[in-house]
Amino acid sequence: MENNRPLILISNDDGYLAKGINSLVGMLRDMADILVVAPESARSGYSRAFSAYSYLTMTKRHEEDGLLVYSCNGTPVDCVKLALNRLCQNRRPDVIIGGINHGDNASVNSHYSGTMGVTMEGCMKYIPSIAFSLCDFDEDADFEPMRDIVRRLTAKVLEEGLPTGICLNVNVPKETPLKGVRVCRMAYGTWGNEVVTTRHPRGFDLYWMLGEYTNDEPEDEDTDNWALSNGYIAITPTTIDLTAHSFIDTVKAWKL
Amino acid sequence: MENNRPLILISNDDGYLAKGINSLVGMLRDMADILVVAPESARSGYSRAFSAYSYLTMTKRHEEDGLLVYSCNGTPVDCVKLALNRLCQNRRPDVIIGGINHGDNASVNSHYSGTMGVTMEGCMKYIPSIAFSLCDFDEDADFEPMRDIVRRLTAKVLEEGLPTGICLNVNVPKETPLKGVRVCRMAYGTWGNEVVTTRHPRGFDLYWMLGEYTNDEPEDEDTDNWALSNGYIAITPTTIDLTAHSFIDTVKAWKL
Numbered sequence: 001m002e003n004n005r006p007l008i009l010i011s012n013d014d015g016y017l018a019k020g021i022n023s024l025v026g027m028l029r030d031m032a033d034i035l036v037v038a039p040e041s042a043r044s045g046y047s048r049a050f051s052a053y054s055y056l057t058m059t060k061r062h063e064e065d066g067l068l069v070y071s072c073n074g075t076p077v078d079c080v081k082l083a084l085n086r087l088c089q090n091r092r093p094d095v096i097i098g099g100i101n102h103g104d105n106a107s108v109n110s111h112y113s114g115t116m117g118v119t120m121e122g123c124m125k126y127i128p129s130i131a132f133s134l135c136d137f138d139e140d141a142d143f144e145p146m147r148d149i150v151r152r153l154t155a156k157v158l159e160e161g162l163p164t165g166i167c168l169n170v171n172v173p174k175e176t177p178l179k180g181v182r183v184c185r186m187a188y189g190t191w192g193n194e195v196v197t198t199r200h201p202r203g204f205d206l207y208w209m210l211g212e213y214t215n216d217e218p219e220d221e222d223t224d225n226w227a228l229s230n231g232y233i234a235i236t237p238t239t240i241d242l243t244a245h246s247f248i249d250t251v252k253a254w255k256l
Numbered sequence: 257m258e259n260n261r262p263l264i265l266i267s268n269d270d271g272y273l274a275k276g277i278n279s280l281v282g283m284l285r286d287m288a289d290i291l292v293v294a295p296e297s298a299r300s301g302y303s304r305a306f307s308a309y310s311y312l313t314m315t316k317r318h319e320e321d322g323l324l325v326y327s328c329n330g331t332p333v334d335c336v337k338l339a340l341n342r343l344c345q346n347r348r349p350d351v352i353i354g355g356i357n358h359g360d361n362a363s364v365n366s367h368y369s370g371t372m373g374v375t376m377e378g379c380m381k382y383i384p385s386i387a388f389s390l391c392d393f394d395e396d397a398d399f400e401p402m403r404d405i406v407r408r409l410t411a412k413v414l415e416e417g418l419p420t421g422i423c424l425n426v427n428v429p430k431e432t433p434l435k436g437v438r439v440c441r442m443a444y445g446t447w448g449n450e451v452v453t454t455r456h457p458r459g460f461d462l463y464w465m466l467g468e469y470t471n472d473e474p475e476d477e478d479t480d481n482w483a484l485s486n487g488y489i490a491i492t493p494t495t496i497d498l499t500a501h502s503f504i505d506t507v508k509a510w511k512l
Contacts, residue, residue, distance in 0.1 A: 042309065044308045044309075045305060045306045045307070045308035046303075046305045047302075047303040047304040047305045047306075047333075047373070048303040048304070048367045048368055049301060049302045049303045049305040049331075049368070050301045050303075050368060050465050051301070051465055052300045052301035052465060053298065053300075055454075055462040055463060055464055056462070056463040056464070056465070057460070057461070057462065057463070058461075058463070075305075077303075077368075078465065081447075081450045081451065081465065082451060082463055084450075085449070085450050085451040086451055086453075086463065108380050108496065110498055111304045111376060111380065111496065111498070112304055112305070112306060112333075117303070120367060124364050124367065124446070124447075125446065126446070149512065152512060153512060156510060156512070163500075163503060164444070165444065165500075166500040166503050168507070169498075181512045183504050183507045183508045184499075184504075185497070185499040185501065185504065186497055186498055186499045188420070188421065188497075190380070190381065190382070191380075193341070194337045194340075194341050195337065195338060195341040195342055197342070198311075204313065205313070205314075206311040206312070206313065207311060207312040207313070207314065207338055207342065208311055208312070209306050209307055209308060209312070209334065209337065233512075235507055235512070236498075236499060237499065237500035237501075237503035237504055237506075237507055238498045238499065238500055239498060239499070239500035239503075240364065240367065241441070241442055241444075242366055242367070242425075242442055242492075242494045242495060242498075243440075243441040243442045243492060243493065243494065243495070244419075244421075244422040244493035244494055244495035245441065245493075247419060247422050247493035247495075248439050248440075248441065248493055250493075251424070251439045251491055251493055252439045254412060256405065256408060256409060256412075256437040256489075256491065
């Protein structure tokens, strides 16, 4: 690849063949050289998991001017680690992007999301990182309405970077026209009724993870959930510092 | 189980047979009824992953007065979700504990940790939750020096609860005698050289995740890494709110 253009590393959790990641590549092709290292198949709900026990493989799937595509048998985080350690030793990505995810990664979903795994892994490596998600699980979802925000935000981050330890989680509602952008905090929300039980033909229980999401602060207009349910793009600045700083003094006062 | 005692739900990422989780059960048996739902085998590095595609099974492994032990074929987070949705419908746990982990879950490891997955899942369900880890990966590690902090902290949390969205990540150094307790923030640190390559007998590359950890702020005495390398127990109050609140106004000023 050329070395005078920016390099964007892209991964996802829907797999390298998903429409979302390929739409994203199409939107950014003219702005940067692009390296895709993405899972072979769907890895939703993989969070920041990496493969501590099993070996990984990578397969080159496509190569053309300014675009290289690999698949990997591992998790979204494995993809980023493999890319940085085995493909980017001589050319560090300027930006890492997870997405475009088929489905919402707002509120507590950002904990479970493999797309956010990509982004937080990039952030842990001190590389400016963004996650893009569309609130539409359809495998043939229409990502075109996201083109403008994807390009403008990526250009901004390429130009200015992001502070250490901070990445961006961008969710876009399915309904168009989009009403604009809200910069948000993560809503508190809860998954309930998470388990559906079926019977194995041999007569024992099989459990399946599904569930219903409830926004626990529906009146609060500063959350990502509120923005999305009211037609706005939600940008949630996200930190890799998990410390609850506000509670440190209280625990100190426990005098353990 | 009796209903006049507290109920503690315990899981881990080393599997239900690991010495760490069984030591923890032994330390807490007289304080509460205990329900263990833990992975069948090791699940290190599973983070907050849950099984979005595959079925789960649970197997009762042990039952005696005040102690019930199940294994599950899923992730640490699956274990908590299954326990809450299928075993605790009539009796909500008073505390959820992940651990005791064989190995350190400080700094960015708290992102990857399945033990922290247990704890953050509990916290997302608004149940006071704690993770305990010993900085010793040995499968026969000696957990006894942790007995005092495990019992005192669990008693405190049973008595006072924890604020919404905040859990505790407790790491204990291997070296004894322990010098005391430090209430910390999460250090910024980086994993490097993360990939080791070997060859498959058929001649293609296999990649394995290992790596070397670097504390990126070794001089800062308020971090978990500092506490641990200086012989102190590190208690890091941890939040499930991933919002980078300090950066919201900056992104708003971008006028996207």
